[in-house]
Amino acid sequence: MKARLSFQGWILGGCLVVVVSTLIFVAVVMERSLSSHMLEVVRSSMQREILTVREVVRDRWRPGEGIAAGDKLADELGRIVGARVTLITPQGKVVGDSQMAEDKVPEMMNHSDRPEIIQAMKEGEGSSVRYSSTLGLDLMYTALRLTGPEGKVLFVRLALPLSQVQQALSRTRDLVLWAVFLGVLLSIGVAYLVARSLSRPVQLLTRTAAGIAAGDLSKRFIRYPRHEIGELGQAFDQMADNLQSTINDITESRDRLEAILRGMVEGVLVIDNDGQVLLANRALMKMLELKAVPPGRLPSEIIRNADLLEALDEARAGEDYVWREIQTLGSTPRFLEAHVVRINGGAAGEPGLVCVLHDITERKRLEKTRRDLVANVSHELRTPLTAVRGAAETLLDGALDSPQYARHFAELILRQSHRMERLVQDLMELARLESGESPPRLREIDAAELADSVLEGVTDLAQAQGVELGRRLPRDPLVFAADGRQVEQAVLNLLDNAIKYTGQGGRVTLAMEEDDGQAVISVSDTGPGIAAEYLPRLFERFFRVDNNRSRELGGTGLGLAIVKHIAQVHHGKVEVTSTPGEGSTFRLILPLSQAEDA
Structure with a gap:
């Protein structure tokens, strides 16, 4: 992994590079400039002095005097000007040198190849800086050409050691190095402070941005x-x-x-432009019995209803609106209305979809119930109407002339009329209970008084059927809140059924008790009992275990349905247990106390 340089490091490094580069550049330029300047000063000084030396040599030099006179003159001039003085012939032979012994002068090398001599031969004046192998020092040389007596040419050369210049440059170089060092230290300090003043806010800003990116919007x-x-x-x-x-x-x-989606009873399914599930509310998951609808899945991966998938495909294929009635086949079958609408496409132009599902199971059930009710009512009315019409036609055909037959058919018409009247009354009562238009009028009911009233009402029927009546009441008074008329009707319906189906010599017992804050009214008989497969349907309209016997006994098939609805409007329930050959027990269970607007 590559090392990462911080923002502060970049600033500090950049400042150091700039400062150090600048100082080094200044030091180098200063040293070179100072060296050039000092050499130029020395050169100018030597040029002035060599002019004086040349005039002296011109006056005192005699070409024929030899090396001894020339070396003596050179020694004198060297002491005067404080520099090395060398006298050189045009052939390069040294005839005098202020720093060489007289006997050594003839042994000196030929100087005709020296740069300053060559330049002086051409221009009359020359100079150079170079290392002297004779003295072992760096020297600055200045040479002039002069013409002596008899037209003889002689070159006068001054040589000055540069050790002082070099010492001055060395001291200057040391000062520059110290300045550079101090400048670097100061630059490091200043650059660090500047970098820190810039990097700390950047670091704080970075931490703040990272916190916000992590979800902490308070940063x-x-x-x-x-x-x-x-x-x-x-x-x-x-x-x-x-x-x-x-x-x-x-x-x-x-x-x-x-x-809103959670509160909607309609199921909502939203599909995005890519044909994937974007949203599904709880109602839809419940309707289709889906455990989970992960976003990003295709509808075909989670929905197992071919009709619904076909409706979605039609809408995606180009239909702006698709309506379809579907039926689910899960543990709780439902009837659903699917409304699928296209929504605007995205960048790719593909449309999204919104599907709304309405649960019409209850409506379907009510429609079926209505159809069954009409069919059952028509069927129940057909028999008495046929009997009444037949009796009336028989009377019109001559039976009126026979008092015996006339009375028989008149009694038949009266019985069938009573039967139709009871049927209509039961239907009207059932309709009132289902509609909720007549809520129960609650009052306190004493169990003992209720038992006396209902048993008195069925005494004649029990005697006619040869059935013994009994009752069992709690030791302590039992009082509960209910609509007296409706509860009395429910108990009478239970007693009426029990007496009619028990038969000669049987026994019907009315019992009332309190159980866990509820009033339990039970009607038990010793009749033939009811098979287990019929028990779930006992409280349906017009359901009869034995249709022929029920009609013979004058039943409408609505009594137990009325009992169930009376229990429901009182926030109670009705239960039945039965053993074939031993009898049945119906229990009407009501709360002891209820709200006044129940």
Whole structure:
């Protein structure tokens, strides 16, 4: 993994590179400039002195005097000017040198190849800086050409050691190095402070941004330096405020939408432009019995209803609106209305879909119940109407003339009329209970008084059927809140059924008791009992275990349905247990106390 240089490191390194480069450049340029300047000063001074030396040599030099006179003259001039003086012939032969012994002068090398002599031969004056192998020093040489007596040419050369210049340059170089060192130290300090003042806000801004990216929208920069990073921090905090406000608005909108979708009884399915599930509310999952609807799945992966998938495919293929009635086949079969609508496509142009499912199971059930009711009512009315019409036609055909037959058919018409009247009354009572238009009028009912009233009402019927009546009441008074008329009707219906189906010599017992805050009214008989497969349907309209016997006994098939609805409007329930050959027990269970608007 590559090492990562921090922002502070970049600033510090950059400042150091710039400062050190600048100082080194200045030091080099200064040293070179100073060296050039000092050499130029020395050269100018030597040029002035060599002019004086040349005039002296011109006056005192005699070409024929030899090396001894020339070396003596050179020694004198060298002492006067404080520099090495050398006298050289045009052939390069040294005839005098202030720093060489007289006997050594003839042994000196030929100087005709020296740069300053060559330049002086051409221009009359020459100079150079070079190392002297004779003295072992760096020297600056200046030479002049002069013409002596008899037209003889002689070159006068001054040589000055540069050791002083080099010492001065060395001291200057040391000072420059120390200046560079101090400059670097100061630059490091200043650069560190500058880098820190810049990097710390950047680091704080980075941590703030990382916190916001991690989900903590309360993070803010807060501290604003007085430079561009401060302005950046203010802009960042403003952006974070706007972002948080936007996210809050989006979250509130999402929560409202989720609350609306959760509260909807309609199932909602949203499919995006790629044909994948984007949203499904709880109602849809319940209707289709789906455990989970992960976003991003295709509808065909989670829905197992071919009709619904076909409706979605039709809408996606181009239909703006598709309506379909479907039926589910799960553990709880349902009838659903599917309404599928296309929504605008995205960048790819593909449409999204919104599917709304309405549960019409109850409506279907009511429609079936209505059809069954009409069929049952028609069937129940057909028999008495046929009997009445037949009796009337028989009377019109001559039976009126026979008092015996006339009375028989008149009694038949009366019985069938009573039967139709009871049927109509039961239907009207059942309709009132189902509609809720007549809520129960609650009052306190004494169990003993209720038992006396209902048993008195069925005494004649029990005697006629040869059935013994009995009752069992709690030791303590039992009082509960209910609609007296409706409860009395329910108990009478139970007793009436029990007496009619028990038969000669049987026994019917009415019992009342309190159990866990409820009033339990039970009617038990010793009749033939009811097979287990018929028990779930006993409280349906017009359901009879034995149709022929029920009609013979004058039953309408609505009594137990009325009992069930009376129990429901009182927030209670009705139960039945039966053993074939031993009898049956019906229990009407009601709360002891209820709200007045129940």
